[in-house]
Every structure is written in C-alpha cells, then in structure tokens.
Amino acid sequence: MTIENLSQAKVFGGWHKQYQHTSSALNCSMRFAIYLPPEASADNPVPVLYWLSGLTCTDENFMQKAGAFRAAAKLGIAIVAPDTSPRGEGVPDDPEGAYDFGLGAGFYVNATQTPWNKHYQMYSYIVEELPKLVEEHFPVTGSRSISGHSMGGHGALTIGLKNSERYRSISAFSPISNPMNCPWGQKALSHYLGNNTEQWKQYDSVELLKSAQATLPILVDQGEDDGFLQEQLKPELLLAAAESSGSDVKLRMQPGYDHSYFFIQSFIDDHLRFHAGFLKD
Amino acid sequence: MTIENLSQAKVFGGWHKQYQHTSSALNCSMRFAIYLPPEASADNPVPVLYWLSGLTCTDENFMQKAGAFRAAAKLGIAIVAPDTSPRGEGVPDDPEGAYDFGLGAGFYVNATQTPWNKHYQMYSYIVEELPKLVEEHFPVTGSRSISGHSMGGHGALTIGLKNSERYRSISAFSPISNPMNCPWGQKALSHYLGNNTEQWKQYDSVELLKSAQATLPILVDQGEDDGFLQEQLKPELLLAAAESSGSDVKLRMQPGYDHSYFFIQSFIDDHLRFHAGFLKD
Numbered sequence: 315m316t317i318e319n320l321s322q323a324k325v326f327g328g329w330h331k332q333y334q335h336t337s338s339a340l341n342c343s344m345r346f347a348i349y350l351p352p353e354a355s356a357d358n359p360v361p362v363l364y365w366l367s368g369l370t371c372t373d374e375n376f377m378q379k380a381g382a383f384r385a386a387a388k389l390g391i392a393i394v395a396p397d398t399s400p401r402g403e404g405v406p407d408d409p410e411g412a413y414d415f416g417l418g419a420g421f422y423v424n425a426t427q428t429p430w431n432k433h434y435q436m437y438s439y440i441v442e443e444l445p446k447l448v449e450e451h452f453p454v455t456g457s458r459s460i461s462g463h464s465m466g467g468h469g470a471l472t473i474g475l476k477n478s479e480r481y482r483s484i485s486a487f488s489p490i491s492n493p494m495n496c497p498w499g500q501k502a503l504s505h506y507l508g509n510n511t512e513q514w515k516q517y518d519s520v521e522l523l524k525s526a527q528a529t530l531p532i533l534v535d536q537g538e539d540d541g542f543l544q545e546q547l548k549p550e551l552l553l554a555a556a557e558s559s560g561s562d563v564k565l566r567m568q569p570g571y572d573h574s575y576f577f578i579q580s581f582i583d584d585h586l587r588f589h590a591g592f593l594k595d
Numbered sequence: 596m597t598i599e600n601l602s603q604a605k606v607f608g609g610w611h612k613q614y615q616h617t618s619s620a621l622n623c624s625m626r627f628a629i630y631l632p633p634e635a636s637a638d639n640p641v642p643v644l645y646w647l648s649g650l651t652c653t654d655e656n657f658m659q660k661a662g663a664f665r666a667a668a669k670l671g672i673a674i675v676a677p678d679t680s681p682r683g684e685g686v687p688d689d690p691e692g693a694y695d696f697g698l699g700a701g702f703y704v705n706a707t708q709t710p711w712n713k714h715y716q717m718y719s720y721i722v723e724e725l726p727k728l729v730e731e732h733f734p735v736t737g738s739r740s741i742s743g744h745s746m747g748g749h750g751a752l753t754i755g756l757k758n759s760e761r762y763r764s765i766s767a768f769s770p771i772s773n774p775m776n777c778p779w780g781q782k783a784l785s786h787y788l789g790n791n792t793e794q795w796k797q798y799d800s801v802e803l804l805k806s807a808q809a810t811l812p813i814l815v816d817q818g819e820d821d822g823f824l825q826e827q828l829k830p831e832l833l834l835a836a837a838e839s840s841g842s843d844v845k846l847r848m849q850p851g852y853d854h855s856y857f858f859i860q861s862f863i864d865d866h867l868r869f870h871a872g873f874l875k876d
Contacts, residue, residue, distance in 0.1 A: 323852075323853050323855050323857040323858070324818075324820070324851040324852045324853065324857065324858070324861070325857035325858070325860065325861050326860075326861045327861070330857055378659070378660050378856065379659050379660060381662030381665065381860065383857075383860070383861075384662065384860075384864075537605075539605070570605040571604075571605045572604050572605065574604050575659065576604040576605065576606035576611055576664075577604070577605070577606070579606065579607075579662065579664070579665075580605070580606050580607045580608070580664075583665075
C-alpha cells in the first residue's frame with residue numbers, strides 16, 4: 315500500500331500532514347490527515363486517536379478548527395482524520411446533492427444496496443484498511459482509540475462498540491445516538507442498507523449498547539443548545555441503553571454550547587486526556 | 596451607531612459573536628467578530644486585543660483556526676477580528692480578481708486614489724471607527740493591544756507604531772515588514788496611494804521604526820520555512836530599523852514553521868500572555 319504526501323506543516327513542534335492513497339475498500343482515491351506529536355519516531359512510536367468527522371466534512375475540518383494539537387503534542391498522541399465518504403469520479407451522490415447523504419455522508423457503514431455498495435464501505439475502511447496503512451507508514455503503536463462528532467460520533471461509538479479488541483477507549487461529541495430513530499439516520503440507513511431495519515441495528519449505538527457485554531470506557535459531550543439535539547441526536551437514549559446493560563458511558567450535558575467546532579475546541583483537551591489514560595497504559 | 600448580531604456560539608465559557616454594521620469610514624456594510632471571555636460583564640469590563648488578518652481572510656479565519664480562546668478566556672481578554680477590506684456591491688476589486696489587491700486586501704491604509712478612495716479607508720476604520728463601536732456596545736475597557744498576520748501583521752505594526760497612545764502593545768506573525776520593498780506591498784501601495792513613494796512611508800513598518808521615538812513593546816514571530824519569507828516579509832529589516840532607533844522589537848525566528856494558521860496556533864498563547872502583561876497593568 316503506497317501513500318502520497320500532499321502537504322505538511324509544523325504545529326506545536328509536531329507535524330500535520332495530508333496523504334492520498336488508493337483505497338481498496340472504497341474503490342477510489344482517498345485523502346487523510348495525520349498529526350504526529352514531536353516525540354513520535356521509529357524508536358518511540360506513539361498511540362493513535364482516530365477522529366471521525368460529521369456531515370459535509372473532509373479530513374480538514376477537525377485538523378483546522380478543533381485546536382487539538384497543543385494537548386496531543388503534550389500527551390504524545392497521534393491523531394488521524396479520514397474523509398467522511400468515498401470521493402471522486404464515479405462515486406454516486408445524493409440525486410439532489412443533499413448534504414446529509416452520499417458525498418460527505420458515508421455514515422461509517424458498509425452499504426449493501428446498489429449503486430452505493432461499490433464505494434460506500436466506510437466501516438471497513440475505518441476499521442481495517444486505514445489503521446493498517448497508518449501502522450505501516452508512520453511511527454505509531456497498535457494502541458488505538460476512536461472519537462468523532464455528530465455523524466462521526468455515531469461512527470466512533472458503533473465502531474468502538476463492535477471492535478472492543480481493536481480500541482482502548484471511545485468518545486464522542488454530539489453523536490447521532492440512535493440513527494434508526496432520527497431523520498438523518500433513517501435516510502442514510504434505508505439507502506445504504508435497504509428497508510429491512512434488522513440490518514440497521516448493527517450500526518445503531520443504542521441498539522449495540524442494549525446488548526453490550528463489557529464495553530470500552532465511553533465519554534460523550536453534548537451541548538444543551540445544539541439545534542439538532544431533540545430531533546437527530548438523542549443522547550439520553552444512549553444513557554438509558556447503557557444503564558440497561560451496565561455499560562460504562564459518561565454523558566456530560568454542557569449548558570449553552572451548540573453543534574459547532576467552537577463547542578468541540580472547548581472540550582477536546584478533556585477527550586485527549588481521557589483517551590491518553592487508556593492509550594498509554 | 597447600531598450593530599446587528601449575526602451569530603453566537605459559546606466557546607471556553609465565553610462567547611464568539613459576529614456582527615454587521617454600516618461603516619461610515621468604509622461606506623459599506625461590514626462584518627466583524629468578537630470573543631468575549633467568561634468574566635466580561637458591565638461590572639467587569641475587559642481589555643481588547645484587535646486582530647488583523649492577512650490576504651483573502653474575513654473575520655472568520657483567525658476565530659476558527661487560531662485556537663486562541665482557551666488562553667483568552669483564562670487571561671480575561673476580548674478579541675476583535677474585523678474583515679480585511681470593504682465589501683459589497685459597488686466596492687471595486689482588482690480588475691483581474693487577484694488575491695493580493697482589492698477585496699480581502701485592504702492593506703490597512705487610507706486610499707487616496709480613485710476609484711479606491713471611496714471605500715478603501717481601512718486605516719481609519721481600524722484605528723477609530725471600530726474601537727468606538729466596540730467600546731460603545733460591549734463590556735470592554737479602553738485598554739487595547741493589536742496583533743495580526745502577514746498583511747495584518749503589517750497593519751498591526753504600522754497602526755500600533757503610529758498610535759502609541761491608543762494601544763498598549765503590538766505583536767505580529769509573519770508580517771509584511773517593508774511593503775515599499777516587496778511585490779505585495781508595491782502593488783497595493785501604488786494603487787491605493789499613487790506613485791509618490793514618499794506617501795508610502797507612513798504605512799511602512801521599517802520606515803516608521805527608523806524614525807520612531809519611544810515605541811510600544813513589539814513581539815514578532817516568523818516561521819523559517821515560510822515560503823513568503825525572502826520575497827515578501829523580510830523581518831530582518833524590522834530588526835535593523837528597530838536597532839537604529841533603539842526600539843523595543845523582539846523577533847523570534849521559529850525553525851520549521853510555515854505561513855499557515857498551524858504556525859499561528861502554535862504560538863498564539865505566547866502573544867496573548869505578552870499582551871496581557873501590558874493590557875492588565
């Protein structure tokens with residue numbers, strides 16, 4: 315697997331770099347970004363936090379707006395930010411170009427329905443292909459944690475819950491907690507997976523938490539003034555599901571905060587410290 | 596003077612807000628942004644750092660990408676970010692739409708030449724109109740400092756040097772230090788001010804520093820791997836001019852850093868602490 319460097323910039327003594335590669339899972343060329351803290355070297359590989367972004371984002375939104383590198387540099391954690399969907403010629407999009415489905419909206423699932431299934435295999439890309447690539451090319455250990463925002467919070471929770479042997483800890487900002495039960499999720503899951511809602515449960519954090527055995531530690535932050543809270547996000551259902559199975563979910567409701575990266579930057583240091591406690595065990 | 600609130604978001608316990616108003620200096624509608632730290636209130640007004648952005652920027656670039664609010668919240672400093680030029684219908688732009696002149700490139704001067712002089716009065720806007728508006732509408736004191744990046748570093752230095760009674764301290768990232776002597780500056784100054792280069796000196800930091808009496812404290816950070824360093828920025832000339840007049844300029848060359856907001860976010864905390872030392876005297 316080869317990768318091509320597209321950009322690099324020094325930040326807080328470490329390096330932010332963007333790469334392009336051909337994804338076999340997604341059948342297209344993909345871009346991702348990595349932040350390597352100053353201490354990362356072949357002799358001193360560092361653990362990795364995977365960050366999954368929300369609707370409309372690329373690898374750039376978190377890296378430019380979250381203000382995460384100061385803490386990542388200090389804690390010695392690499393951060394990898396993939397794109398949010400397959401891209402490029404031949405990759406189908408929402409017929410009306412809507413922001414909540416298709417390009418920029420892969421929902422971190424493996425699509426089973428045509429025409430989506432040829433490219434929209436974001437679950438396999440994030441769980442298998444990308445970590446393999448990262449661990450082959452960069453000075454990182456096999457210690458991984460996963461976090462994300464909104465659609466990416468949904469991705470982090472579902473991927474972490476389904477792969478507890480591959481990650482140390484999970485966190486999310488404003489996750490789509492119960493996609494089976496909200497407009498964004500229902501639109502995406504019906505197109506990517508078809509109308510049999512039994513198939514949707516494997517990508518629904520509330521459903522996964524209900525039947526969870528021993529889950530990884532989970533931290534969730536949610537702004538109380540988030541305009542999507544009631545209709546799309548529903549974190550209270552996460553908490554109820556976690557309680558029913560005795561899972562380890564800490565939900566923090568944050569008064570006055572909205573759905574933006576201003577919210578994320580206010581609490582990202584807490585998330586990095588949370589993950590560091592498990593990544594560097 | 597009335598202002599209209601366009602957006603607000605809580606961040607690090609304070610508030611980021613965008614406003615629109617009719618500028619009499621610029622003869623058009625303008626947008627600016629303010630960050631108010633948590634402690635700011637009518638009973639506890641806070642000092643203000645004015646941030647001037649570089650070519651192509653609006654009020655949003657610094658506010659979204661600099662990661663400045665954590666330190667501003669802690670230090671109790673408001674930050675005001677104006678746009679970089681007049682905007683809107685009737686405001687002339689570079690005939691070829693170039694990024695380095697016209698819209699997004701006001702260079703913080705008062706234009707004397709037609710057709711630019713009707714709107715391009717950014718110097719007066721930043722020095723007089725904007726602080727008056729801010730001090731009328733927000734819980735801030737009259738303590739001001741000024742900073743900026745690239746074209747905005749040039750703006751911060753020239754405005755601070757020419758108005759030492761109005762500011763407490765000056766800082767800059769990667770400033771255009773000697774605009775009379777670089778392509779960006781020569782293009783802008785010749786159009787805005789005409790071909791008499793004597794007129795340019797009032798907006799040239801090197802010229803101002805040569806003849807400075809007692810200047811404010813000045814901190815400048817410059818990335819050594821900045822692609823614009825040799826041709827456009829020339830901070831070594833700042834230092835030479837400061838030495839000739841005994842002015843207080845601290846220039847820090849930062850190995851490996853480029854011209855981007857990744858560089859700015861790496862050192863913005865130092866600048867905020869630098870200004871806080873003078874603003875909160």
